Amino acid sequence: MREIKDTKRAEVRIGYDGRVHKRYRGPLARERYENEVMVLKCLEARGCTFVPRLLEAHPDELYIVTTNCGQIASSIGKDKMQQLFKELEQYGVRHDDAFARNITYDGRQGRFCIIDFEFAIDLQTDEGLTLAQAEEQMNQERPTL
Numbered sequence: 001m002r003e004i005k006d007t008k009r010a011e012v013r014i015g016y017d018g019r020v021h022k023r024y025r026g027p028l029a030r031e032r033y034e035n036e037v038m039v040l041k042c043l044e045a046r047g048c049t050f051v052p053r054l055l056e057a058h059p060d061e062l063y064i065v066t067t068n069c070g071q072i073a074s075s076i077g078k079d080k081m082q083q084l085f086k087e088l089e090q091y092g093v094r095h096d097d098a099f100a101r102n103i104t105y106d107g108r109q110g111r112f113c114i115i116d117f118e119f120a121i122d123l124q125t126d127e128g129l130t131l132a133q134a135e136e137q138m139n140q141e142r143p144t145l
Helices: 029-045 078-089 131-141
Strands: 002-006 010-014 020-024 054-058 063-066 093-095 103-106 111-114 120-122 127-129
Touching (some): 020 029, 029 054, 029 063, 029 093, 029 127, 078 093, 078 111
Antiparallel strands (some): 002 010, 020 063, 103 111, 120 127
């Protein structure tokens, strides 16, 4: 497997078969895992084709396998990026980590895609996890001196 990302929050690797393997760790790992699984299932059910498809979910291991959405977009204009995240909202999901690092280009589809739904909200149910909520929860868990 080829390593793509190895941080305090997650380890992401691409298998020889092209599938993406993601392991969650660090603060709120379970909540981030559960949110991403929920959002990816919602987007698939709503017919969104420019996000990864969830292939496997392993809650005991906080581990998922998804389809590959291409390479990280090395350069994307601000207007195009905003347009892409707005298009996602037409499927009832707001990405709360809407930055270029979460945009890929898939040559097979010939289009930009969005990845990494740890922080996203289902607009139809108002369920999800935002960066602000995560920061608030982490601050509550920190001991005060």
